[in-house]
Amino acid sequence: MTDKSASMNLPTGNFDFPVLEGTVGPEVVDIRKLYARSGMFTYDPGFTSTASCESAITYIDGEKGVLLHRGYPIDQLAEHSTFMEVAYLLLRGELPTQQELDEFTYTISRHTMVHEQLAVFFRGFRRDAHPMAVLCGVVGALSAFYHDSTDITDPEQRMIASHRLIAKMPTLVAMAFKYSLGQPFMYPLNELSFTGNFLRMTFGVPAEPYEVNPIIENAMRRIFILHADHEQNASTSTVRLAGSSGANPFACIAAGIACLWGPAHGGANEAALNMLREIGDVKRIPEYIARAKDKNDPFRLMGFGHRVYKNFDPRAKVMKATADEVLKELNISDPVLDVAKELEHIALNDEYFIEKKLYPNVDFYSGIILNAIGFPTDMFTALFALARTVGWVAQWNEMIADPEQKIGRPRQLYVGHTRREYVPVNQRG
Ligand code: SDX
Secondary structure, three states: OOOOEEEEEEOOEEEEEEEEOOOOOOOEEOOOOHHHHHOOOOOOHHHOOOOOOOOOOEEEEOOOOEEEEOOEEHHHHHHHOOHHHHHHHHHHOOOOOHHHHHHHHHHHHOOOOOOHHHHHHHOOOOOOOOHHHHHHHHHHHHHHOOHHHOOOOOHHHHHHHHHHHHHHHHHHHHHHHHHHHOOOOOOOOOOOOHHHHHHHHHHOEOOEOOOOOHHHHHHHHHHHHHOOOOOOOHHHHHHHHHHHOOOOHHHHHHHHHHHHOOOOOOOHHHHHHHHHHHHOOHHHHHHHHHHHHOOOOOOOOOOEOOOOOOOOOHHHHHHHHHHHHHHHHOOOOOHHHHHHHHHHHHHHOOHHHHHOOOOEOHHHHHHHHHHHHOOOHHHHHHHHHHHHHHHHHHHHHHHHHOOOOOOOOOOOOOOOOOOOOOOOHHHOO
16 A cells, blocks of 8 residues: 555546555556446456456566566576476465475375376367367366365365366376377376476377486476466466356366467467468568558467567567577477568567567467477467466465455446337237
């Protein structure tokens, strides 16, 4: 709270509202009592100017390209941390001591297996089902298997459900991949790192030992860290809204997965690589740039633009460097990377993109790395969901523990008919 206030001169009167300030970032006008006092709503579709909650987890400065997780810069975490350490940081608020990290990692590793009946559940899907469709179903179904951690009023159950979700997502994502191939599911091997365990479940087969490639393990570690959390983005807001009704955490994360799937959000990594492949050659880039600028063409450059970042997405910088490193270390030359770099160069020097502040986002380069590692494009968003589960769970816990939180229930500007009387069908013209 500050001693500042905001005066609003409205058709229904003049009102003062308190101004609240955080530790950093824009101050907010507290309009919680606006409707009760003035009889008016604010109008902000897409919530471009609306703070939906207080949070201490992630801070983004879109103008400066800043992304902090509990105060730590994303580039330092991507360089020095592990996904388990970032998960601990997001959930608990501090970097763990070695002992705390070991205990947390052990706890998570104890939840990596899923109920055997879930393997039967998978068999209900077509083999060619999109992995995100499978994940929406299977993660929502977890609440049918883990009744002992669905009471959200019990902090102990909340923490167990949080650990289960973080631990089981890699297993379920790997199962979705194996199911699409017709290969047997691989059980977790907990002596491996979180990322190594996932890679073995994904690319290993029961017929032979699987050696985790450290280059790929390191690339996936970075990719998971870069996708872990991102303030109140669409899918996180979905998880919070679902959680505000008291829905169990498995149902809330399933809702987040459904929202993330959209091509304007987490589905952009799949769409971006498909777009780069469709362009195929640097000579065709101008044609697509023109389409992206054409108001009458719904085409957008996938992997470009962001609601918050208006200079650069710090994650895209790390992702671009990782793409270079991984392709070089794996000795892969992918012409799509050349198309991506040339497209970025042309776009960043084009008036339209400069004026609209459009830059590559986290999804622009990630697909190139994932493709080089061997993932099919329809797995990309599932990998995003695997990593973002940590952020969703941390944000969900923060919301449930927030004494100010209540069920989310936005209002509207009604533009439909006023009252009119029913007309029997034989009198309608
Ligand atoms: C993610 O919110 C998050 O934090 C999300 C995320 C996370 O970690 O959770 O960062 C992950 O979702 C990244 C974004 C992935 N999506 C894409 O790459 C899809 C392509 N990008 C766009 O659809 C768009 O940029 C959004 C959805 C990302 C942001 O849209 P906004 O903020 O609502 O901006 P807008 O749609 O109002 O666009 C502003 C202008 C428009 O032109 P005008 O109407 O003003 O004339 O910029 C244009 C848009 O037409 N524009 C683009 C464009 N993105 C915006 N034009 C061409 N290509 C694009 N990619």
